[in-house]
Amino acid sequence: MTAQRVVVAGTGLAGFTVAQTLRSGGFAGEIVMVGQEPHRPYDRPPLSKGFLVGELTMADLAYETDESRLDVTWRLGVAAVGLDVANRTLLLGDGSTVGGDELVIATGGRPRPFPGALTLGSVADAELLRPALAPGADVVVLGSGFIGLEVAATATQLGAEVTVVCEEDSPLDRVFGAEASASIRGIHERAGVRFVPGVQALEIVPDGDRKAVVLSDGRRLSSSVVIAGVGSAPATSWLATSDLELSPFGAIICDERGVAAPGIRATGDCASWSGAPCRHWTLAKERAARVAHDILEPGSGQESGDLEYVWSDQHGVRLQFAGTLHEGAVPTVESGGIDTGDVFLVYRTADGTEVAAFGMNQLRPMMRWRKTHRRRSAGVAA
């Protein structure tokens, strides 16, 4: 290990995990963390759930505690705006520069905007959104991915009337299949959420002091507030003029270990490794730890072998999905029921191979399924 100074751009899960893993691995040099937001690293998944509803405070979200402060140099509230690849140096928004022996880019993703709609990607977004979700509000949510559905559930909990516009015939049915989708739709509809499926939102236009969402079938939905959960994009616009190569979707193109250029690595939602984007919380954490291990000792970062795993909380139900949905994989109800909010599904290919599982309030079976179906080649302890 020769690096004396590691500079990390981004203070989300990926950036935090890089710094934490470097320190726990014995790195004694300087770590500089550059963050656009004024906050120290915090947990983002609760932004659409416990934080939005007001049960969790900013202090609850912080990754550090008084006893576990990261030993790093903070540059907070200032964005990275440019990169000198050859000298591994960031240009910051205040005109200063910061360079290191190793540079890690972990600037994450940003919600895709929809003109006229609010989005949710940060504490500031959530604080802006919360007052608009009071009783009496009628809320239109664009998109039925996890963020859209979580916001719909939270808004309902806060007393708002909620309508979800989804392009699919039923929420998430192209992602998880009809059975899981019906289970998810059920918990929402029983809580009073209305779905408008199979249509696209074209634009948002003024409607007196309200807003109207114009749909592809000609209908207009009047609402007091519109929230877009229509995916996210890598936060890499600041690299457009750098020498780093970006994918058509804006992700930093890296090799299979996250190396984008000599001494420059990228990880988390802003990076694509060997053509594979990051997409999920658990993978962002795993890749960030690998990057840190590779900085500590080249080649030492290892894949965990864990399967893709995502979770969500909606209307008090824990949703979990693990694995990869191969073409033609068919789900079977292993326990619980589609209509009772407690289903456990296992997806099998035609030859009977189990490739994925979906559970609602099925924590123990899901945990067991995830671990017993890990990739065995990945050096997992027996």
Next chain:
Amino acid sequence: MLRICSLSELVEDEGVRFDTVTPPIAVFLTSAGEVYAIDDTCTHQDASLAEGWVEDCRVECPLHASTFSLLTGDVDSPPARRGVRAHRIEVVGDDVYVQLSALAPNLPPGVEY
């Protein structure tokens, strides 16, 4: 010490939750035959660690990715940021006794017992 359960109630490489004490604890039997007890509730969010995955003397929370040491209760990485309490166990014959930690528990926000 308090008798918490019998050895035969435990399942190898799994946790069992006991709410006869407050807050509830999770008791684990490892494949090496050791018995450990820690607080059952993850410090990040309300989840039962007894439903987690036991490996290398650690348990992974069944909801997210944090793991806790069965020996000390310490946590490895986010989203949990505080460890759970570890309790002293003694096995006499088929009886499992626990000496609860005197420390204050680290319960997640919004969870009270």
